[in-house]
Every structure is written in structure tokens, then in C-alpha cells.
Amino acid sequence: MISQAILGEFLGTLILILFGGGVVAGVLLAKSKAQNAGWIVITAGWAFAVTSGIFTSKAIGGPGALNPVGPLCDWATSKLELDKALGLMAAEFLGAICGAVLVWLHYLPHWRETADAGAKLAVFCTGPAIRSPFANFLSEVIGTFALVFVTSATGKANVGGLEPTLVGMVVWAIGLSLGGTTGYAINPARDLGPRIAHFLLPIPGKGSSDWGYAWVPVVGPCIGALLAVKVFALVTPLTHAPTLTP
Secondary structure, three states, X not given: OOOHHXXXXXXXXXXXXXXXXXXXXXXXXXXXXXXXXXXXXXXXXXXXXXXXXXXXXXXXOOOOOOOXXXXXXXHHOOOOOHHHHHHHHHHHHHHHHHHHHHHHHHOHHHHHHOOOHHXXXXXXXXXXXXXXXXXXXXXXXXXXXXXXXXXXXXXXXXXXXXXHXXXXXXXXXXXXXXXXXXXXXXXXXXXXXXXXXXXXXXOOOOOOOOOOOOOXXXXXXXXXXXXXXXXHHHHOOOOOOOOOXX
């Protein structure tokens, strides 16, 4: 039987990608009414997607992580058993794939109208503005460090029901401030899940899924998150760093 935590993470991550991938599709795909709306619209859309996904997950019984780095950090700090961490991570990846499929279905007529294969790929996953593996990796480490460090601070500040909204604001800030280099994946499931969907779906003229870059938005966020948890624990010695997942 599927636990409520796993179901919550699956559906919450699905909503995250449906709204987040959806706003990118609206801005980039040809003949969309939102075409060329710009970076501010994309970053805002992703912020609202995060908040919506967290509320969805928590309402169903999930932790509202929507990001495998949450269970990973909680397992690494002995706050979560390995089997539970892996279950939540699997639910997040699967939810991301399914959310991407829904974006594809929603914009079904627009794929054929869009000539740019790169724009089609960008609906599903991130890519660097300047391809430089070490610099791109470093960007993902820094962005995810900021995400986990600041969201850990909101948890310690005991903001209660405001936390989903505040996390969305943090993601918006990261997108505006740090997202211009790599498109700020800061979430392995958010990038790898839709990238798998892009590879599998029959999208006209879709081109490559850019697997040579795919390790950056997976490994970078994992390292950045683990570093953030460690640093947060060091600078808050009188209290324990908050658990990222229950």
C-alpha cells in the first residue's frame, strides 16, 4: 500500500512540474499567447509552482520537499531511514516525469509549430547559458546551497503555515539572482525526470536530450544541499538543524 507521504510527494512534484514546465512552455513555444513573456514570468511561475506543490504534498500527508535533496540530507544526518528516503525520492522523480507528460499534452499543437529544438528541450530541463562544466556545476552547488540554507532558516524561525509561501519566495529569489547561468535546476527530480520524458515522448523535431550535461543538475544540487545542511548545523550550534522531511 502506498503511504500518504509517498503519494503526497508524487502529486506535489507533479504539480510543481505541471506549473513550472507549463510556464516555460507558454513563454517559449510558438503561437502561445504567453510567447516571449520573458524571464520574470518564468521565475515567478516556478516560484508559484513550488508553493502550490508544497501545499499539495502537505495536504495529502507528504513532507512537501518536492526535491530528492530533502530525503537525501535527512538520511545523511540520520533523521530518516534509507528505505523511507529512497521511497520519497522515487515518488518525486516519478511525479516529475508525469508532470512533464501533462505539460506535453497541454501544449500538444504547439510542438509542431515550434522550429527551435532547444526551446522544446528547455520546457523540460535546464541548460547552461555558457557551457562550462565546472562553472555550471558550481552554479548548481551554490544555488542549491542557498535554497537549503535559507529554507532551513525558515524552518528554524518557526514560521508555521507561511513556510510554503516563503519557500516559493526563496526559489523566486534564486531564479532572479542566480538562475541566469544554468536555469537553476536546484532539484535533481525537476531536471532529470522531465529530461527522461523529453527523451521518451514523440515530440516533433525535438532533437537531443543533452545527456552529456544531465549530470550537472543532479550531482551539483546533491552536493550543494549536503554542504548547506552541514554549514547550517555549524552556525546554529545550540539547536539541531531542522528536518527537511518528516
